[in-house]
Amino acid sequence: MRHLLSTKALTRDEAIGLLDIAEDMAAVQEREVKKLPTLRGKTVVNLFFEDSTRTRISFEAAAKRLSADVINFSAKGSSVSKGESLKDTAQTLQAMGADGVVIRHPASGAPHLLATSGWIDAGVVNAGDGTHEHPTQALLDAFTMRRRIHGAAARGKGLDGIRVVIVGDILHSRVARSNVWLLETLGAETTLVAPPTLVPVDTAGWPAQISHDLDASLAEHPDVVMMLRIQAERMHGAFFPDSREYSRLWGLDDGRFAQLPATTMVMHPGPMNRGLEIAAAAADSPQSTVREQVANGVSVRMAALYLLLSGGLD
Amino acid sequence: MAATIIRGATLPDGTRADLKLEGGLIAEVGSIAGASGAETIDADGLIALPGLVDLHTHLREPGYEASETILTGTQAAAAGGYTAVFAMANTYPVADTAGVVEQEARIGRAAGYATVQPIGAVTVGLKGERLAEIGAMAASQANVRVFSDDGFCVFDPLLMRRALEYVKAFDGVVAQHAQEPRLTQGAQMNEGALSGELGLAGWPAVAEESIIARDVLLAEHVGSRLHICHLSTAGSVEVVRWAKARGIAVTAEVTPHHLLLTEDLIAGYDARFKVNPPLRTAEDVQALREAVADGTIDIVATDHAPHPLEAKEVEWDAAANGMVGLESALSVVQAALVEPGHLDWAGVARVMSATPARIGRLAGQGADLVAGVPAELTLVDPAASREFGLGDLRGRSVNSPYLGRTLPGAVVHTFHQGYATVRDGALRPADEIAALAAGSER
Incomplete structure (x- = not known):
């Protein structure tokens, strides 16, 4: 695997192969010495044009546990904020000998540009681009689902027949897009629940059902309910009237949570708006996978960096 | 200047004839005996078209000479078979006063590759707040008849009404860039299935269609002429x-480009394909081709929009909108309209020369190739085929979406004011053309 830019481009074998390597990485995390020598002498640059402490430290931990040297390059406080182009930044990293670049960028397609422009030879991991994709988030979500369902027997398995409901701002969500493609590839059935204003105008080609009725979707007792972070600023764009109405219609509140079977997983990519899209009772319940998602994120990102920088799964 | 005899050209109506150019005019059309001292061009297999007229060109001068100048833009025009271009008003300073439009026309005349007919801004600074000095531009030596805020929509309905009414005093026309600004805030590509997948903010067709609907009703109400720029949807x-x-x-x-290219080219986030209005779907392309064929769409205009490399070698959201198009337009029209049978060569002459000249009230351009009209013509080899490359671009910028694509047809000779600006596929040097232009002004 040369780059990891999207889940749409992943085959089932590639996706399951990556999740299986993540299982190996997770096993290492349970050892007293959590570090592997695999990427010793390699340099990984975390190139973040958007603030995201959670994603950055997850990638940083993943790279360090593989013994790579890590350089954090934040657009804030760098020459980028003085108007340096992506091209010049890329060529600077190339001159410094970066082997891998983990890029988070507000513009959709920026990682694709970096990977295909010829400006840099490094492997590129998309750590979230605009409203396009966030592939490692979807992979860690799939990893989390697979572990909860199959436990120690997860290796080699997909998510066939698993029913997943994703709730929230689908229109602006790179997490939702990456999940939709990956869940389809792994055999799951996806329903997207959102107000009509927060769904793209044409989703006919998406392998997902679209619903505007959260109660009806939850009444079908899905295996997974994934709540997306809602940005309260969206109300200024007339996407919904106010946060109270959003919460009442599309929030996982105490009443809705109580209706769910005890086997339904409650997921959230974080950071959560407690009391807005998710109630505390749901977030803190044993059904919640929020903390597992964070831990699994490191394992999945170790697997991704391992595959890109040591040339596996070609 | 010696006479030129073009032997055996195919006229737009399919008949073959010789053409004699003399004294800046087409002196004779028909079967012409050899004349001593006349230069002879063998035009066997070539189609003679009236010199092409582009109603929508961005020449970038004054103000953005790093992208294009009046000289380089008209060189690109000549290479594409054009003998006249209408220069859009979004220069710096904006072409919203008589001084700017007169300067543009004068520089164009001195360069000598093509007639430069300035377009005046509708509103001061293209800001959409108050009318520019339309009357002064109309009465200036630049003789402006087309007014446009292109790049921006004249969105305020009252201001648009007034502009439509006001230009009637000068037999002018308002050329509207139809884009509802609120519906296209931050828009990056055609809104549809692909924009949702790529995560690029959508530019919905309704944002264009609603403005056109409003403006045709306004034009009807006040009895004015309206021209719609770069129509892009079914x-x-x-x-x-x-x-x-x-x-x-x-x-x-x-x-x-809206007749040939579709939005799926954007899947690789290559900003050469970023343009406003955006590339649309295959269904839109088909509807546009049929609309040219049935006369609903009157003309093909390039929207030639040069940008320097650094404006395109960036992430999609940050990239400039626009493509260069003068050098490739005729080949693209051949591929999109002639070869599929939507238009014959007489139709090409109509939509790329006669009608744009008439809409823009530009005398001396777009005339049928008959004796007595100004010698403004181009000779095209329709049997040629080439991989379009950097060598085909003659302007200052290279943001062409066709690089690497095989296109039919080639411009072999172009004549402006009776002299060749392009001979045997090669642009003639700037100093020679400037001297010829100075000579023809005397």
């Missing part, structure tokens, strides 16, 4: 078709 075609059936004085243009 729905816009329906609105214009309806308006023409009602007898509203609306004309419409389409760009070559």
